[in-house]
Amino acid sequence: MKWYLDFGHGGKDSGAIGPTNLKESDIALKIGMMVKEKLENAFEKVITTRDNDKYYSLDYRTKKANNENCDYFISIHLNSASNTSAKGCEVWLYDENSKLQTLANNLCNNLATKMNTPNRGVKYSKKLAVLKNSKMPALLIEIDFISNKEIENYLKNDKNLKNISDTISSTLLSFVNKSIVNDGVFYRVCIGSFNNKDNAVNLKNEAISKGFKDTHIYTT
Template identity: 70%
Template structure:
């Protein structure tokens, strides 16, 4: 199995920034690199957009995944809202017929339990460039709301980061092992 892991934002694009100045781009890079390591320990091939704090365009991300003929595309993000109390994980897919629709539901269920947050479910959108322009089944994970001060505070804890990474990794591996 060849996975494409896309760690949202990077470089000049920090993505969402929490109340305490935690950058989405830094958090998803840290989480993503642990997921990469976990998948590779189980003989999965992994291609990533970035391995440091560098900016890459949306077109670059989908083009690299397509050129590498990856089997699945997973984009990792933190959500944000003006409502500082907003919480929960959600996963976006291109359509309900996607081969990763059930995987997306499992990611939401497992992640919400692992970090004790609301399961906001699977959402469908044709607007996300990385879902639209990839040739392989793709999903976009919004782990939780970095704009929520308690979530942002938890992101500084190694155990919390590990719980997120382990939950996503184990769900992806379970999916791969059942194909």
């Protein structure tokens, strides 16, 4: 699969700001880059809007994803509210017919459980630009409320950010029937190279029949 990871805001647009000035753009980038690494370790292809603190327009984000012909668009954000006690995870889809309905539900459930925060559920909007203008199935994750001092403090801890990124990564990979690769050295074995796709498929099926379940075809 080819994933488009969109890390909210950046550069002149910091997004939401916590009570002690923690920026949404910084936390979304940190979490997002860890998610990128986990997906790539599982041999998924990943395209990102940004890999540093730089501003990109909403139009740029969806055009880049569309031009790259990505399979899924995942936008990572932190929420904010005038009610500073508000907290909880929610995921936004374009409408109830989205192909990512199950994934959205799983992200809400898994993040809420891992962070011990309320599950605010899946919500829908036809106005959010990244959901409206992306050609591929898209969702937007609001991890929690950075406007809540307790949550902001939680987000300052690198171990907590890793737990969030691991939860997002494992949920995305599970959606495409893969699993997260443990940290450390990982070895890959290649057993064939073919000009004819049918030959590659036949060898893949033979390997699976012999118990090698984590078997994939890659093009170069």
